Amino acid sequence: MIVIVGAGPVGLWLAAELRLGGADVTVLEDRAEPDPHSKALTVHPRTLELLACRGVVDRFLDEGRRIPDGHFGGLDDRMDFGVLDTPFPFTLALPQARTEALLEEHARAAGAWILRGHRVTGLTRDAEGVTVEVAGRPPVRATHVVGCDGTRSVVRDAAGIAFPGTEATTWGWLGDVVLDDPPPGPVSVSGPAGGLMVVPLPGGVHRIVGGDPDGSRPGRPGALTLDELRTKVVAISGADYGLRDPRWLSRFGNATRQAERYRRGRVLLAGDAAHMHFPTGGVGLNVGLQDAANLGWKLAAVVRGEAPDSLLDTYHDERHPVGADLLASTRAQTALMTGHSPEGQALRALLSGLIADLPELSRTLAERLSALSVAYPAAGGHRLAGTRAPDLVLGGTRLFGLLRTGRHVLLDLAGGAPPAEGVTLHRGPLSVPHAHWAGVTAALIRPDGHVAWASDDPEPDSRPAVAGRWG
Template identity: 40%
Template sequence: MLSLNRRPLRVPTRSGEMNAIRHAVVIVGGGPTGLTLAGELALAGVDVAIVERRATQALAGARAGGLHSRTIEMLDQRGIAEQFLAEGQTAQVAGFAGVGFDISGFPTRHNYGLGLWQNHIERILAGWVAELPVTFYRGRDVTALAQDDSGVDVTLSDGGSLRAAYLVGCDGGRSFVRKAAGIDFPGWDPTTSSLLAEVELAQEPEWGIHRNALGVHSFGRLEYEIVDGKVVYFDRGPVRIMVTEATVGPATEPTLQDLSAALVAAHGTDYGVHSPTWISRFTDMTRQAATYRERRVLLAGDAAHVHAPDGGQGLNTGMQDAMNLGWKLAQVINGISPESLLDTYHAERHPVAARVLRITMASIALRRPDERTTALRDTVAEIVGMDEPRKRFAAMMTGLDIRYDLGDGHPLLGRRMPDLDVTTVGGPLRVYTLLHAARPLLLNFGEPRAFDIGPWANRVTSVDVRYAGAWELPVLGAVAAPGAVLIRPDGYVAWVGDRTAQGLVDALTTWFGPQAAA
């Protein structure tokens, strides 16, 4: 999957000891976060490469799965959501403390979650990236890196070397990039661990999710469908097992013997477990990078934050990290914005992940099987089952309530732009279709040509539109109809105007570079 659309240049490294292949950005890790980031950069014309230890994109087993509403929206902003929807199962999957949240009444085109395993998510993302000028270095690890004032030298396990203006670590919770860059990873050690596996069983278990004195366990077929909002498993294929271990397991890779012992401890039998496709161990270790940027090295996804998988937040948070970082890094690389724009990546995304960490820690605490925790869990479930708390928690768990602190003003400021059905001179269309090219967007709902963006005209798409419907946001409800909105490539509103351009120049300068850059 090596793209030849853009030919890498061989230039001396800063040491002059050897030749290195030069790229504007090198991403370490080709999972969902790395692939999303590569796509965002390539759309902006940035020379980007991915270093991936796997020889192919194939992923053993299904691994994690599921996309929340805001992630689906962001894929829709790039015109690729339908590819995921065509293969997954839509359902109401958000929940907390044992209470499921129905978001079918939320004001979003994607008022549901999507059941889709990670191997399929990666395959579809890889297909999207394959159509873009992205270079892959597969079957290789990064063994060393060194950065200076103008770039980062990267040493590969095959003896080769790369030179990048910026390096982004999307290489997971044990991130080599994070460690090599000297970025602290404070947090909390694990208190519980579970094994997750895809296996064959000689005996049929009791399907579904179970709770006992050790914790939560589950058995399910990988092949299933959603019928009337319920999961119906097919009687074929491998079995997905999750079992809580009696004690926190070691950091070593788990074995079939470990899985058998954990099943016996939890259920009194191992059900004749055999033929594992893969076995992994996850814990409730909760850590977050002290900074998402160390000069020319940045972090995204699990390299920046790890936590328990409760609520299916990890993969979604990582992909949204990539969408936030991609356009900003592209503008810096392309000379549109100053390097200081990259500081907003940490400022915006660190609090989002910190909240995810807090929520998953609370979820794990509520899963303890003792009677006092059960009483607390039942109480919390009763509270979040009420209408207003349900809306707030549902919006939080699905990412629909994210608001970046862009100052005070209209409720839309710093929030996701709704995907309205608007009318232009060319006819009706959806707002998200105007974001497919990952360009900034100024929508004018007032008199045509009311705003002259002059020096930014080559960077920002300006469209006169009409919209007669109500403006509504999740949780907040109805909001006043704005006269115009400035939307960032990641779909968040950077400026809201009435019938005047007051503050527009400042917003354009802040987010899309000074006039001189034109």
């Protein structure tokens, strides 16, 4: 049995992925009830693709609000997501509390055990497995343990995995409040007095989130009060929008850290337990779910005995660089968002204008923010190896539909590739041409939607690729 510590979005998605791969999994969560507060509000295009690859995306689309663009560092000119090569050319506004609820339904339906009120206090590793200590309860034995327990991860500390980085030097703030005089739509304001955004949430509540020059200091300020929030909002925007009845008031800092290793033997990390950063662009939840998508099929294959243990090393090798890039991007965006000085405002105006004037820059930033540009190192040298596969149209089906089984998919686009065991085989050409796939005759797609192998050979022999699909 695999134990996941933490029933946030990352732990729940990983649990479902492991069950799809045939592994027994138990999720241990400290909280007795789900967190009613929503740190994250945004689901990005690549995450929506992953949900589509498991047949559950419609549940999220039905509840969320589609936003056709996105901001980089809170700049006024926004990136156009409509030009992205994806069935989901938008971000989806959906509070994290609902995202978690939908993911929990999915994980439970897949057969995962989710035990709340189970506070993990430590773990002991040995050659055969891991013993997980739970406060006031008998210990739990596992083959592997995955820490999805946030930035203060007990699993990470117990495994002795270093979490180097920098302390917070600036602080932002947020309030989920009722507004008697709300703006007609989302608001974004930036100037010498600070910056803020006002975003409508379900249930007649608005989120006001922002930062100001007073937040640039070492050490955490005291608890945010409603009066302090009102003073900041008026100073920045000139109005308080009739804010009252706070549902949640909080501060957040720009402390930035990354786990030195995402794996230590039978212990692995995903999500905030592996990377910590300022919440710019709403990327944290999404990168965590993408961590889980990379790890899930690999860990399940190892536990089934179908893949070597070394396959788990590729989880670190592939996702650690993505985490490092995430931290670099959020640092850059933090500098823009906290650029309250005249020089900072000039830099913001310059970069904002470039996004508006240079479509390629806008597209590149959007592809990076949405994770559609993520590519993993891959052997074989083919231009597509390691890249994310788009939702190719294949006769009466599409690639994302073929990936719902959680198995590798072998695309025989030219005909003649030999059959293979243990993979989903599709024979037939693309029904709709795709520029990047011109000339491709066969490809092996991993369960997480990345290309494991591809060929332009008119008579491709896929047997070596299928035999070596575990890395």
